[in-house]
Amino acid sequence: DVKVTQSSRYLVKRTGEKVFLECVQDMDHENMFWYRQDPGLGLRLIYFSYDVKMKEKGDIPEGYSVSREKKERFSLILESASTNQTSMYLCASSLTGYLEQYFGPGTRLTVT
Amino acid sequence: KNQVEQSPQSLIILEGKNCTLQCNYTVSPFSNLRWYKQDTGRGPVSLTIMTFSENTKSNGRYTATLDADTKQSSLHITASQLSDSASYICVVSVGNMLTFGGGTRLMVKP
Numbered sequence: 322d323v324k325v326t327q328s329s330r331y332l333v334k335r336t337g338e339k340v341f342l343e344c345v346q347d348m349d350h351e352n353m354f355w356y357r358q359d360p361g362l363g364l365r366l367i368y369f370s371y372d373v374k375m376k377e378k379g380d381i382p383e384g385y386s387v388s389r390e391k392k393e394r395f396s397l398i399l400e401s402a403s404t405n406q407t408s409m410y411l412c413a414s415s416l417t418g419y420l421e422q423y424f425g426p427g428t429r430l431t432v433t
Numbered sequence: 434k435n436q437v438e439q440s441p442q443s444l445i446i447l448e449g450k451n452c453t454l455q456c457n458y459t460v461s462p463f464s465n466l467r468w469y470k471q472d473t474g475r476g477p478v479s480l481t482i483m484t485f486s487e488n489t490k491s492n493g494r495y496t497a498t499l500d501a502d503t504k505q506s507s508l509h510i511t512a513s514q515l516s517d518s519a520s521y522i523c524v525v526s527v528g529n530m531l532t533f534g535g536g537t538r539l540m541v542k543p
Contacts, residue, residue: 325476363437363522363533364477411476422531424476 324348325425327412333431340399342428344412352415353395354379354422355387357408364411370395402432436460437525437534445540450513454537456506456523464526468497468508471520471536480508480521513541 328343344353352371356364356379366379368387376387384406388396395414399406409429413422437458446452458466465484469477481490481497483506489498494511510517518541523534 330474361442361535363535365533366531413476421479424478426476427474429474 325412325414325423327410327425327428329428330426331429331431333433334399334402335433336403338399338402338432340402340430340432342397342399342410342412342430344395344397344414344425345393346395346414346423347393348414348416348423349392350414350416350423351392352417353389354413354415355385355395355397356411356413357381357406358411358427359408367397402430404432406430407432437523437532439521439523439534439537441537442535443538443540445542446513448513448515448541448543452510452513452539454508454510454521454523454539456508456534458504458506458523458525458532458534460525460527460532462527463501463504466497466499466506467524467526468495468506469522469524471522473519477522510539515541515543517541 325346334340354369355367358364365381367385370376370389386398409427411427412425415422440455467482468480471477483490483499485501496509499506520536520538522536525532
């Protein structure tokens, strides 16, 4: 079974703090994704990566950056957290393309 | 405007009953459509995936149908169980991009 893990299930940070969300997959998948999920808006793609050190902006990259130094790990960085970044963050991975995506359990981030 | 609309937003049914969730999409050209189940506090898990040429796909008590002409899909749950309580998300792919619906929150009561 594919396993995608995220570093924290719940996180509370203050406005202006730098926040790191970590995602690890154990199936040697090429592609990794970061989404945020908000009520009524569905999942929205923040960034994705199709290879080590490669990244592409998704639909809502503003206020976020990513890092992929190793194939199995994809990090989402909030340089200066703001209250409108309070959300559920979901990481996903896929072997090829963007279709067969496997999701992690999510991180519920609250910025106060 | 979201190009994948799901209805209803929420639904409460009694255990053992059947229910049908709807998904209407406007994205085009259409590659395939997937239904995910998301338990509270968990990531989404894939239930079914259908290409534009498929009309129906089953996974146990879950049956998805697709009408590519009207751009509608439905997810039918038979003999519901308490463990079916979750959000169900419709996802449409256009080429390599995925568009997610807002989900239907289903609650199954004993």
